[in-house]
Amino acid sequence: DVKAALAVGLPSYMVPSAFVLLPALPLNANGKLDRKALPEPVFEAREFRAPVSPVEESVAAVFAEVLGIDRVGLDDDFFELGGNSLLATQVASRLSFALGTKVPVRALFETPTVEALAAVVESQDTEIRVPLEAGHRPDRIPLSPAQQRMWFLNRFDTDTAAYNVPMAIRLSGDLDVDALQAAVADVVTRHESLRTYYPESVDGPVQQIVPATEVTPDLRPVRVAEREIIGAVTAVGATTFDVTDEVPLAAKLFQVGDSDYVLAFVVHHISADGSSMGPLTRDLMQAYVARSQGDVPTWEPLPVQYADYAVWQRTVLGSEDDPGSLASKQVDYWKKALDGLPDQLDLPTDRPRPAVQSFHGARADFTVDADLHQRLTDLGRQTNTTLFMVLHTAFAVFLARMSGSDDIAIGTPIAGRAERELDDLIGMFANTLVFRTRVDGQASFAELLEQTREADLGAFANADVPFERLVEVLNPARSTARHPLFQVGLSFQNLAQSSLELPGLTITGIDADMAISQFDLHLIVTDRYDADGRAAGITGFFTYATDLFDEST
Incomplete structure (x- = not known):
């Protein structure tokens, strides 16, 4: 069996999925292979094989x-089913906890099928991971490390909306305002x-939880003309908070x-992240349906609350003074990975960098058609990488050419929701990773892609x-003029698409540009697929600091 023989010496992504037997290769008049004369391969329906072992x-x-x-x-x-680099981290973490062993992300890339990955996992040593559950809470509930950075940023400037998470939806039809309020x-x-x-507090910032009756927003309708609605929504999104008070x-x-009607909502990043919009819309939908029928929502109780997570996360990370702790091992990795990283990436700007970053920004939209999207995806499969890695490599090359630097740092957010609980x-679970790329001008794109992988x-x-802890440990030169460790971001949007469907109402989202950019330049892309899973194009946009760049640049 040719396929079995190839599988012995090749990684799975290099093993052909179909074979065609020919008496001879078709040649053209010049004696070269006539590719157009090659028959199309016939892909047989693969028999479903169910998992057997635990x-x-x-x-x-x-x-x-x-x-x-x-x-x-x-x-x-995993990747043919629609998985990507960012989701792979969730799979690795959940398998590690479920099976009591360490499942590296790398294993999923090298053995992406269920059968092959299971074989690798069975050979791993046992590792006990602290379960995430609702347990004892200290009298003073600490902030999570991610919340601590948001807290300090808010203390530095309570008049900025740069770290707000806004959402707005239009509700057309027979809206039950009382049900929505409830x-x-x-x-x-x-x-x-x-x-x-x-x-x-004397121990630093703490979480203070209050009854819902003290904070539930008043949703009595406010009359607004259609021409003014975007401005009204933007004003809500730009609400500033003092999170200590x-x-x-x-x-x-x-x-x-x-x-x-239009419902506008905003919460500070210290309390929620982009992935929180999924649970928010699902819960709001279920609660509205119940209340509009005179009932109360009957959703399943949450297994944990954010305060439980904050306490648990500190336990899992352990002390950096303990060489065997997770925190110590990972901090050591980052010290080496980011050693000597330049403090700033200098892109050609239209104006000098101001002494204090204002976060004023604008956006420029673009699209990638389905054909190019498919070719980018195919390149990822051919090189055992992902679409994220392909785009990351291309973006790093672009930044290297624009800046004249061969040492490129790009920040990318990840959901940070590895545990199913x-x-x-x-809540604020998102983390930011710093990807460092050394762009060798003599290397081919394939070589750079392998390095990026x-x-x-x-x-x-x-x-x-x-x-936030990396910033403290690495202690880069501090400046109010720029973001620490990196000034360019890459966000690959793979948030769960939550549709808000309510009885008697037509629901549409409202995208109000908040005119904010947290970084000098931020590339945000979303890949889309049709009902059959085929590439349907990529939509994206750049946000950019208007203190530095003009739109034409």
Whole structure:
């Protein structure tokens, strides 16, 4: 069997999926291979093979859970099913906990099928991971490391909306305002993070949780003309908070017609992240449906709250003074990976960098058609990389050419929700990884892509230490003029698409440009696929600091 023989010496991504037997290769008049005359391969339907062993069943279950699909077999490939670099970190973490062993992210790239990965996992040593569960809370609940950085940024400047997470939806039809008000109160009650503020104590900042009745927004409709609605939504999104003195949450309901409303919502990043919008919309939908029928929502209780996570995270990381702790090992990795990193990437700007970063920004949109999207995806498969790694490499090359530097640092956010207990929770779980690329001008793109793959896998394998702690440990030259460690971001959007469907209402999202850029330059892309899983194009945009760049630049 040719395929079996090739599989012995080649990684799975290099083994052909179809074979065609020919008596001879077709040649053209010049005696060269006539590719157009080659017959199309016939792909036979693959027989589904169900997982058998407990480890195979666990691997298949985690694939299905993370990717949101119903059935996964032994021969199914994680990346062919729609997995990507960022989701791979979730799979590795969940398998590590479920099976009591360390599953490196690299193993998923090298053995991406259920059967092959299960075989690798069974050979790993046992590792006990602290379970995430609701337990004893100290009298003073500490902030998570991610929250601590948000807290210090807020203390530095309480008049900026740069770290707000806004959302706005238009509700057209027969809206039950009282039911919506009650539903919002239900969601605030369900998620402690939406009713927490962060005062300073003798032990530093702490989480102070208050009753929902003290903070639920007043949603009595405010009349606004249609031409003014974007400005009204933007104003809500630009609400500023002092997180030490108030719960950083605001919402308003605008009425723009007899049966036309807009709900605008904003929360500070210390209390929620982008991935929190999924649980928020799902819970709001369920609560509104129940309240509009005169009932109360009957959702499953949350297994943990954010305060439980903050306490648990400190336990998992351990002390950096302990050489065997997770924190110590990962901090050592980052010290080596980022040693000698330049303090600033100098792109050609239209104006000098101001002494204090204002976060004023604008955006420039673009699209990538389906054909190029497919070719980029194919390149990833041919090189055992992912679309994220391909785009990361291309972006690093672009930045190297624009800056004249061969040492490129790019920051990328990851969801940080490796444990399944966090799937339905609102809170600040996102972490930021610093990807460093040495761009050799003499290297081919394939060689740079391989280098990027190795660097990205190393970063993903050491993603537990919060970015905020890295800044403290690495102690780069501090400046109010720029972001520490990197000034250019790359965000690969793979947030769960939550559709908000309510009885008697038509729901549409409102995208209000907040005119903010957290970095000098930030590339944000979303890959899209049709119903059959084929590449349907990439949408994206750059946000840029208007203190530095003009739109034409």
